[in-house]
Amino acid sequence: MAATLLNGTNQTVSIGPGYALRTPGFTGAAELRAGGTTATTRASVRGLDQGMDALDAALAAADVSQVRLIDLTLKPAAAGGTTGRSAGAAAGDIELEVPDLGDDTGQLVLSVDDAGALHWHLPEPATPTATAPSSGSPSAPSAPVSRGGGGGVKRFRIPAQVAPPPALASDSGTQRSVLGLVGRKLLKVLVYPLTDPVLGAVGEHFVGRWEDKNRPYAVRSFTPQDYQGAPAVRHTPDTLAALAAQGPALLFVHGTFSTSSAGFGALPSPTLDALHQRYGGRVFAFDHPSVSVDPEANVRWLLGQLPPGGIDLDIVCHSRGGLVSRVLAETPPAPGMDTARARVRRLVFGAAPNNGTVLADPDHMVAMVDRLTTLLALFPTGPVTETLEALVTVVKVIAHGALKGLDGLASMRPQGEFLGRVNAGTAAPADYFAIASNYSAIDTGLRGLVAGGTDLLLDTVFGEAGNDLVVPTEGVFQTNGSSRFPLDAGRVLLFEPREGVSHTTLFQNEKVSQRLLAWLA
Structure with missing residues (x-):
C-alpha cells in the first residue's frame, strides 16, 4: 500500500481499512503493510537480525501473531499549526486506531524506533462513547470508542519522540541506528487468543x-x-x-x-x-x-x-x-x-x-x-x-x-x-x-x-x-x-x-x- 501523508494536526488520518493515525505536532508519512515478517521488514531492521529472529520465535511460541506492520516517518510540524506545539518540539504522543477484534482476542503494539529501542504498548482503557472533537481540541477522543467487536476500534497511545541526529553519538563509537532515518518507527500490530487450549484464559493465574x-x-x-x-x-x-x-x-x-x-x-x-x-x-x-x-x-x-x-x-x-x-x-x-x-x-x-x-x-x-x-x-x-x-x-x-x-x-x-x-x-x-x-x-x-x-x-x-x-x-x-x-x-x-x-x-x-x-x- 502506498504511503499516506500525515498532517501534524489533531485530525485522524486513515492509513488503510480499519487503521488510522492522529499525529498532533508531527508530519510525515505512514505505510501500512499486511501480514508478518517479510524480507522487506528484515531489510528495514537490518542490524537487529539476531535479536529480532529470537523475538519472532518468542512471539510464535507465545501464540502471538503480527497482523500488520506500520512503517512510520515523523518530523516536527512547522510552528503555528493548530496544535500550538513549536517546531523544535521533540516529544509527544501519537494515537493509533486498529480494529477491535472482540472479546476473544487480545491486541498489542510493539514499536521499534530508529535507534532500535523496543516499547510495548497496551490498549487504552475503553471509555464511554464520545463525540468527535473540533480541530482545536487536542485532548478529546477523535471518534466514538467501542467496547467490543462489530466495527469498534482499539486505541494505542505511542510516544512520538524524534531521535537525535546520528552525529550526537558518533564520537562514542558505539552508536547503533537500526532503521537509519531520524524519526522513523516500525509499529508491529500483534494479536493473541485470550484463551489458551492448554493453559486456559489469560488472567490472574x-x-x-x-x-x-x-x-x-x-x-x-x-x-x-x-x-x-x-x-x-x-x-x-x-x-x-x-x-x-x-x-x-x-x-x-x-x-x-x-x-x-x-x-x-x-x-x-x-x-x-x-x-x-x-x-x-x-x-x-x-x-x-x-x-x-x-x-x-x-x-x-x-x-x-x-x-x-x-x-x-x-x-x-x-x-x-x-x-x-x-x-x-x-x-x-x-x-x-x-x-x-x-x-x-x-x-x-x-x-x-x-x-x-x-x-x-x-x-x-x-x-x-x-x-x-x-x-x-x-x-x-x-x-x-x-x-x-x-x-x-x-x-x-x-x-x-x-x-x-x-x-x-x-x-x-x-x-x-x-x-x-x-x-x-x-x-x-x-x-x-x-x-x-x-x-x-x-x-x-x-x-x-x-x-x-x-x-x-x-x-x-x-x-x-x-x-x-x-x-x-x-x-x-x-x-x-x-x-x-x-x-x-x-x-x-x-x-x-x-x-x-x-x-x-x-x-x-x-x-x-x-x-x-x-x-x-
Whole structure:
C-alpha cells in the first residue's frame, strides 16, 4: 500500500481499512503493510537480525501473531499549526486506531524506533462513547470508542519522540541506528487468543500455569558441555546427597524471566571449566519459576531436594536470584523451611535488587519489560528466546489487567512486604560479594529506551540514581536495612558508565570471570 501523508494536526488520518493515525505536532508519512515478517521488514531492521529472529520465535511460541506492520516517518510540524506545539518540539504522543477484534482476542503494539529501542504498548482503557472533537481540541477522543467487536476500534497511545541526529553519538563509537532515518518507527500490530487450549484464559493465574509448563523446578547439572542449553542431567535428592559427601558445591541461581542457561550462558567456557576443576565437578544450577511465585516458595522447593545432612554451598546469582539466595542463606531453620540443609559459605550477587527496583512496581512493569526486551534484542547473549517468551507472556497478562498473579515480580518492590521482611531478617554467616554496574546509555538504542522528554540522558524511572537499566547500582551492595550491608569496597566489582555493562551483559565480561575465580578460590 502506498504511503499516506500525515498532517501534524489533531485530525485522524486513515492509513488503510480499519487503521488510522492522529499525529498532533508531527508530519510525515505512514505505510501500512499486511501480514508478518517479510524480507522487506528484515531489510528495514537490518542490524537487529539476531535479536529480532529470537523475538519472532518468542512471539510464535507465545501464540502471538503480527497482523500488520506500520512503517512510520515523523518530523516536527512547522510552528503555528493548530496544535500550538513549536517546531523544535521533540516529544509527544501519537494515537493509533486498529480494529477491535472482540472479546476473544487480545491486541498489542510493539514499536521499534530508529535507534532500535523496543516499547510495548497496551490498549487504552475503553471509555464511554464520545463525540468527535473540533480541530482545536487536542485532548478529546477523535471518534466514538467501542467496547467490543462489530466495527469498534482499539486505541494505542505511542510516544512520538524524534531521535537525535546520528552525529550526537558518533564520537562514542558505539552508536547503533537500526532503521537509519531520524524519526522513523516500525509499529508491529500483534494479536493473541485470550484463551489458551492448554493453559486456559489469560488472567490472574495464567503466568503460574505457564511457568508450571515451561519453567518447572529442577536442580540441573551445569557443566562446560551443557550450561548453554544442551540437555542437562536432572539431579535427585540421592545424587545431591552423593555430591554433598564429596565436598562443597557451587550453585548458580538465575533471575526473573530467565533460566540457568539464559542467565549464565554468556559466562566464558574457560571460566566455568576452571570452576568445575576447583569444585571437583560439584557445580549445578537451580531452575525455578521466577514471575508467579516469591523467592520463599522457590527456596522451600529447593530445600526439599537437598540432603537432610546438609550441603556446603557457594552461590553465584543474578538479579532476583539474589533474593532467592538470601532467603536460603539468611532464614533461620523453621518447620517447612529447613534451611539447615544449605550451609551457604560464599554468595556472589550479580546485579541483585537487594534494595528492590522501582521497575517491579505496577506502574513501571511495562518499562521493565521494555528494557529487557530491548537489551536482549540489541545485545543478545546466550539463548535469549526462552527469556523473551516469558516477557511476552507477562505483557499479555499485564494487558489483561491481571497483576495479582505476579508474586515473583512483587518480591522486588522497594517498599514491598517481602523485601522489608528480608532486609529486617537475621544476619547470615556467609561471605557476601557483589557485582554492579552504573550504565550510561551511550548507545542510541538505549538512549531512546530511557529518554524522558527532550533530555535523552534522563532516566525518568530511576531519576538521578545510577542503574544498570533494571536495578539501581547502589542497591546491590549499599545500605538496605540489613546488618550485612553495606559491603566493603574490596568485595564489590563496580562497572563505571564508560564501560557499557548493562543488567544482562554482566557475565560475559572478563572482569567478572577474574573476580569469580578470586572470590571463589
